[in-house]
Amino acid sequence: MRIGQLAQLVGVETQTIRFYEQQGLLPPPDRQDNGYRVYTEKYGEGLAFIRRCRILGLSLAEIHELQSYQDDPHQPCTAVNALLDDHISHVRSQITALQALEKQLVSLRASCNDDREVEACGVLAGISEGNMHQQ
Amino acid sequence: MRIGQLAQLVGVETQTIRFYEQQGLLPPPDRQDNGYRVYTEKYGEGLAFIRRCRILGLSLAEIHELQSYQDDPHQPCTAVNALLDDHISHVRSQITALQALEKQLVSLRASCNDDREVEACGVLAGISEGNMHQQ
DNA sequence: TAAAACTATAAAGCTACTATAAGGTCAATA
């Protein structure tokens, strides 16, 4: 299987596969005589794992960490679970921050009812004067 | 006023001010004979405007757009309000996505009660097998 | 046989800065 087929199979771009390889998240595959990469189907599982981690918002560094745990399967999984707990709390604090931001934006938006000139726009005035009641 | 004082006044780093200038978000200030940048207090208002926009999560491109409206103060403010509406919907969709993600992560986390070996870790198994019931 | 499609590497671009390097300017001090 060549890189294009693997890419299609997993649903990534070929460059992304090369990028992961370069970053050390995927092992260098065998090469044909012409230099083309050759992959087994099993290789695709590793790639799919990375993609699912990315969909879960894990960073490449976190994925790398998970892989290192997989390489040592008889250790207790405390670190794996802790990594996920950390990530969950990252996500939660992002949500909190964005919710506060949304509130601010909505109240700013409420300060203008279209149909004004830019000069008198409540939104621009609100930002300019800094009446951004924080939090 | 030199760049260090302006930076302290507004609460930014000097490099950030130079960066905004380079990006065309701030006009090039006058220079002393020795090449040092000289600022008026009024200049600080423009900088503070940018900072407040950034706190509201606006991109530099969006800020640039707002500035172009400010330069034409007798137009209707429809575009300003539309920009903010767009931004609010960006923020909302980010929140929605993160909330869905959190749910997934929490359910993944629940599939493992520490005290296992990595080999049997519910979290790793969950990611590997792709039982990530996408919402 | 010649074009289309695929592969390779290397390098730049994206966002919004931050950090580093190497050097010039200025006031105060030893």
Next chain:
DNA sequence: TATTGACCTTATAGTAGCTTTATAGTTTTA
């Protein structure tokens, strides 16, 4: 006077996770 220290200058690289571009070689297809 020499030097320290704080400030300023520009240019360049680094951050994350790819994507895009450039250039070139290979395979497949028409």
